[in-house]
Amino acid sequence: MKIYNTLTKTKEEFRPIRPGEISMYVCGPTVYNYIHIGNARSVIAFDTIRRYFEYKGYRVNYVSNFTDVDDKMINEARAQKISVSALAQHYIEAYRADTAALNVQPATLNPRATNEITAIIKFIQQLITKGYAYESAGDVYYRTRKFANYGALSSQNITELEAGASEHVNVAEQKRKEDPLDFALWKKQKQADEIAWASPWSLGRPGWHIECSVMSTKYLGNTIDIHGGGQDxxxxxxxxxxxxxxxATGQKFVHYWMHNGFVTVGADQAKMSKSLHNFVTVHDLLKTTDPQVLRFFMASVHYRRPINYSTENLEQAKNILQKFKNTLVNLAYRLNDSSISDRSPAVQAAIAQTERNFIKAMDDDLNVQNALAAIYDLLPILNANLSLAKVDKEALKHAQKLLTDWLGIFGISTKKLLNTVQKQDDEIVRLVAQREQARKNQEWAKSDELRDKLKAMGITVEDTPQGTRWRRD
Structure with a gap:
């Protein structure tokens, strides 16, 4: 299996640190608002990646944090006249509800920054002791230039970074820094209502970046297999x-860096973000959109490519998912009827080839589009066999299991898919029985009328020597 490593800018053969196990850290949300679908893109992308590793037999230790203290948290809590902790708790619960609706597996652990203050202070002290950090007027900064490979991940030039930093650092902060490139590890409390903790340097709070370093190394070790997050x-x-x-550790931090593409919106395909006020929250979208459709829409694009959000693209995902749903319903129906089984080497060969094509695509840096195309090409072959008087039951049972497993990687529950159509089944069975009775009574006009009504519901009725059968188109 090959993974694109952002650090080396190449696809590399994946070799875990421990055979059969994967340590994976994915940056989680700053919990001051509902997540928008740009945030959900990262959650879904790495849940899909995790699911594929588990499909291949790995045990994945998946850690994703909650940033529950930073400037945005303080400002929003102040605006709502509530505590930062109350604000965080509200949006953590909302996050859990929204991601559960999208069938995102819970992380092995969701550490919260505010629960790790002691560990953060200890980590910062290590950096000071080693000469990589310094205290200044109650703040603590990291000496960026002291780290030799700074900028390698994002392909940044240190000279260009220096010019940019000089433009964005205010005068007061610049006076506290040795260098414009230095970034904050600890921030002294500026106003009395700001959440703060005691430290050797000041009453204050941690910087954003140090939180993830502490939580990833604490819960996964000094060196981890995969670190993920959005391109931003x-x-x-x-x-x-x-x-x-x-x-701090003197060891390589991450073996494979993985970053997902943005969600864009509008004709100009601008990046969706809260700062641009062009976002749609998952919380609101789920009021009008089937969560399985939204999940499939997000999971069916390669994780490194951008996704353009539009109602048209969402509808297209819905239509494709419907075809998978129809095949699963037809499979369940024929496997439960009294059809005589008849081996079909062609169907068996097609299923085996699809399985090889699926794994080949997913092993190539999680190429979900090629993987889905392979499954999609199998559907008409399965449906053709399903329409015969004699079906290859063993092959179709195998196909049913594979489809369930494959769609499960994309976060689609076949049980939920089948449940959504179950409510229609009683009505369909009733209409099919009425039509069959009309045919027996030679009431041809009524029979045709019932057939047309079923057709409008997306149901095709087949009159076979074994009796009347129906399937979804």
Missing amino acids: LEFPHHENEIAQSEA
């Missing part, structure tokens, strides 16, 4: 994590 985190967040972690 490459710089400065992940760049700073590398500098902090490797300076």
Whole structure:
């Protein structure tokens, strides 16, 4: 299996640190608002990646944090006149509800920054002791230039970074820094209502970047297999994590860096973000959209490519998912009827080839589009066999299991898919029985009328020597 490593800019053969196990850290949300679908893209992308590793037999230790203290948290809590902890708890619960609706597996652990203050202070002290950090007027900063490979992940030039930093650092902060490139590890409390903890340097709070370094190394070890997040985190967040972690531990921080593409919106395909006010929250979208459709829409695009969000693209995903659903319903129906089984080497060969094509595509840096295309090509072959008087039951049972497993990797529950159509079944069975009775009574006009009604419901009725059968189109 090959994975694209953002650090080396190449696809590399995946070799875990421990055989059969994977340590995986994915940056989680800052919990000051509902997540929008741009945030959900990262959650779904790495859940899909995790699921595929588990499909291949790996045990995945999956850690994803909650950033529950930073400037946005403080400002929003102040605006709502509530505590930062109350704000965080509300949106953590909302996050769990929204991601559960999208069938995202719970992380092995969701550490919270505010529960790790002691560990953060200890980590910062290590960096000070090693000369990589310094205290200034109650703040603590990291000496960026002291880390030799700074900028390698995001392909940033240190000279260009220096010019950019000089433009964005305010005068007061610049006076506290040795260098414009230095970034904060600890921030002294500026106003009395700001959440703060005691430290050797000041009453204050941790910087954003140090939180993830501490939580990943604490719960997964000094060196981990995979670190993931959105492309917007490459710089400065992940760049700073590398500098902090490797300076503190003296060991390689991450073997494989993986970053998902943005969600774009509108004709100009602008990146969706809260700062641009062009976002749609998952919380609101789920009020009008089937969560399985939204999940499939997000999971069916290669994780490194951008996704353009539009109602048209969402509808297209819905139609494709419907075809998978129809085949699963037809499989369940024929496997439960009294059809005589008849071996079909062609169907068996097609299923085996699809399985090889699926794994080949997914092993190539999780190429979900090629993997789905392979499954999609199998559907008409299965449906053709399903329409015969004699079906290859063993082959179709195998196909049913594979489809369930494959769609499960994309977060689609076949049980839920089948349940959504179960409510229609009683009505369909009743209409089919009425039509069959009309045929027996030679009431041809009524029979045709009932057939047309079923057709409008997406149901095709087949009159066979074994009796009347129906299937979804």
